[in-house]
Amino acid sequence: MAIQMNHLHTYVWKRTELPISALRGGGRFQLKTDLGRRIRVKAESAGARQLIQSGIVRPVVAKDAAMAMSSDGYKLLDIRPSWEREKARVAGSLHVPLFVQDMDNSPLTLLKKWVHFGYIGLWTGQNFTMLNPDFIQQVEAIVPDKKTKLLVACGEGLRSMMAVSKLYNGGYKNLGWLAGGFNRSVDGNFPDTEGPEKLQYATIGGVSYYFFQLLVLLQAVDKNSN
Numbered sequence: 001m002a003i004q005m006n007h008l009h010t011y012v013w014k015r016t017e018l019p020i021s022a023l024r025g026g027g028r029f030q031l032k033t034d035l036g037r038r039i040r041v042k043a044e045s046a047g048a049r050q051l052i053q054s055g056i057v058r059p060v061v062a063k064d065a066a067m068a069m070s071s072d073g074y075k076l077l078d079i080r081p082s083w084e085r086e087k088a089r090v091a092g093s094l095h096v097p098l099f100v101q102d103m104d105n106s107p108l109t110l111l112k113k114w115v116h117f118g119y120i121g122l123w124t125g126q127n128f129t130m131l132n133p134d135f136i137q138q139v140e141a142i143v144p145d146k147k148t149k150l151l152v153a154c155g156e157g158l159r160s161m162m163a164v165s166k167l168y169n170g171g172y173k174n175l176g177w178l179a180g181g182f183n184r185s186v187d188g189n190f191p192d193t194e195g196p197e198k199l200q201y202a203t204i205g206g207v208s209y210y211f212f213q214l215l216v217l218l219q220a221v222d223k224n225s226n
Helices: 008-015 028-054 062-070 107-124 135-142 158-169 206-225
Strands: 058-060 075-078 099-101 129-131 150-153 175-178
Touching: 028 158, 028 175, 058 062, 062 075, 062 150, 062 175, 135 158, 150 158, 158 175
Parallel strands: 058 175, 075 150, 150 175
Antiparallel strands: 099 129
16 A cells, blocks of 8 residues: 655654744753754654555554454554543553653743744644653553554654654564554544544644634534535
8 A cells, every 4th residue: 555655754854843033042052952853853754754665664544443453463552642642542542652741941941832832832732842751661661562563643643653763663563553643534443432522633722623613513504504
């Protein structure tokens, strides 16, 4: 099955870029740290793309995920942050977040948090995050057998690409990737879900969530009037 992978690594790279204003002042050490993180993100996403295209990591679309778990023995590993998972999740899935909320309150980080809120957080409801430094260790704690088949999933498929690369380098070789993430799923793809929202809408938050709810309401009214 051909999976369109072009420009995904470029998109992930751009999402990690810092605003120019955040680079001024006395934050040279932090700048080097952030630049190093961006380079690692780009390298990991490119590495995951190669693993998927070569067939080492199996791409699985949402409609085939239930079969992969029930018949092929994959365990679903949800790597979304907790605030997305609380909205909707697959019952029985494993959970280790790849990104966690950044609790650092240094002046430079506070500035970046403010810029993030203005450009992203207010609209999407997403918190300012950092890579989970204990990701592999936390996966090892719940999946000690590295021969276990893991189907790695997130909301849109980008973060799970990074997680796949980390897991592969950490010794997990039987990996699947949920292509397009939960956002590409439809009702019934995962027969047993939990949470107040639909799985495919769990990444929607902030102001955009209320626009989405209004759109759903208008569609329902239009359908009932016809």
